[in-house]
Amino acid sequence: MPERFKVHVSKDYLVFCSGHFISYEGDKCERLHGHNYRAFVEVEGPLDENFYVFDFIALKTLTKTITDELDHRMMLPTRNRVILLEESARSVRVRYKDREWVFPRDDCVLLPIENTTAELLARYIGERLREVLRSTHRFLPDVMRVEVEESFGQSASWEWRTEIAPA
Numbered sequence: 676m677p678e679r680f681k682v683h684v685s686k687d688y689l690v691f692c693s694g695h696f697i698s699y700e701g702d703k704c705e706r707l708h709g710h711n712y713r714a715f716v717e718v719e720g721p722l723d724e725n726f727y728v729f730d731f732i733a734l735k736t737l738t739k740t741i742t743d744e745l746d747h748r749m750m751l752p753t754r755n756r757v758i759l760l761e762e763s764a765r766s767v768r769v770r771y772k773d774r775e776w777v778f779p780r781d782d783c784v785l786l787p788i789e790n791t792t793a794e795l796l797a798r799y800i801g802e803r804l805r806e807v808l809r810s811t812h813r814f815l816p817d818v819m820r821v822e823v824e825e826s827f828g829q830s831a832s833w834e835w836r837t838e839i840a841p842a
């Protein structure tokens with residue numbers, strides 16, 4: 676079994692306090708509420724010439740840039756079939772059946788996901804991070820894991836692996 680190395684970045688550093696609501700069971704919708712989310716990131720790969728997988732500080736900073744965009748925002752999904760958004764320069768109008776909310780545009784972050792569940796937030800953060808690692812740092816980990824904790828003892832994670840080309 677070949678060696679494997681991983682680096683983690685801590686949850687406490689990567690907190691984002693955000694509002695959301697999710698749709699569930701097809702046509703039900705939660706009330707507006709918020710969480711103090713915490714993210715956790717792990718990347719796995721070979722050691723580089725410095726003998727590390729990836730610089731911790733850089734990994735934290737890159738992840739924090741992404742979680743900071745979500746912090747103190749209302750997170751809204753753009754791909755939800757029952758939560759409908761109407762975006763204008765100054766506001767976002769949100770409709771679910773006969774319920775309606777209007778938020779200042781700057782207070783919202785519109786996410787290209789189906790629902791703002793911890794699972795899809797983990798994937799969103801992971802895919803954003805993978806893209807910046809690849810484009811800016813020319814680094815593609817063998818394995819990436821992102822966990823998003825919504826409240827104590829309640830979290831979801833996303834894992835991604837580089838496709839290994841068949842020999």
Ligand SMILES: [Zn+2]
Pocket residue numbers: 695696708709710825
């Ligand atoms: Zn919630």
